[in-house]
Amino acid sequence: MxxxxxxxxxxxxxxxxxxxxxxxxxxxxxxxxxxxxxxxxxxxxxxxxxxxxxxxxxxxxxxxxxxxxxxxxxxxxxxxxxxxxxxxxxxxxxxxxxxxxxxxxxxxxxxxxxxxxxxxxxxMPTFPLCEEDCKGLCPSCGVNRNEVACSCKNERIDPRLAGLADLFKDSNK
Incomplete structure (x- = not known):
């Protein structure tokens, strides 16, 4: 027009x-x-x-x-x-x-x-979200975390710093 x-x-x-x-x-x-x-x-x-x-x-x-x-x-x-x-x-x-x-x-x-x-x-959004606080999919088991709470441990440790984690385990005893 x-x-x-x-x-x-x-x-x-x-x-x-x-x-x-x-x-x-x-x-x-x-x-x-x-x-x-x-x-x-x-x-x-x-x-x-x-x-x-x-x-x-x-x-x-x-x-x-x-x-x-x-x-x-x-x-x-x-x-x-x-x-x-x-x-x-x-x-x-x-x-x-x-x-x-x-x-x-x-x-x-x-x-x-x-x-x-x-x-x-x-x-229009370039990264559309169903809700602002969408929890997404679990990277380990793939379950939708908005619907079901999974018990996966998703802690990521940089392999270069993995030795430091062992150091703190020993000091907590």
């Missing part, structure tokens, strides 16, 4: 509401951790104030992941807020501050699809 700049100019500061659905298949293909995704619904508004154009709103979708610690499939109800500012390419504000978050406008339209896809993908 594209927003025509002339349409925003005619509204004289009045916000233009928009609603669109992003291509879920393309989003799934672009993020390795996404196993499934519902249609991504975008709702927002665009407005022109002075020489700047503002686009803001929310993206919503249900995203299926596999937990990076316990390998359990889970669904994340994603709600991603977005806010972008645009200025014409020849606007002096773009030349003054190169590190600005203001994006240059090319042409007479704001292309929303690519912009919103990037915002959505950047908000």
């Amino acid at each position: 594209n927003i025509k700049l002339t349409e925003l100019e005619h509204r004289k500061g009045e916000p233009l509401p928009f609603q669109l659905t992003l291509d879920a298949t393309e989003l799934k293909n672009r993020h390795d951790e996404i196993r499934g995704i519902s249609p991504v619904e975008a709702k927002g508004e665009a407005v022109q104030l002075g020489n700047l154009y503002y686009v803001k709103g929310d993206l919503k979708a249900d995203v299926d992941f596999v937990c990076a610690r316990c390998l359990t499939p889970f669904t994340h109800h994603a709600k991603v807020a977005f806010s972008e500012t645009f200025a014409p390419e020849d606007d002096p504000i773009l030349q003054e501050d190169e590190d600005s978050d203001i994006l240059p406008l090319e042409g007479d339209e704001i292309e929303l699809d690519a912009l919103l896809q990037e915002d959505f993908l950047l908000a």
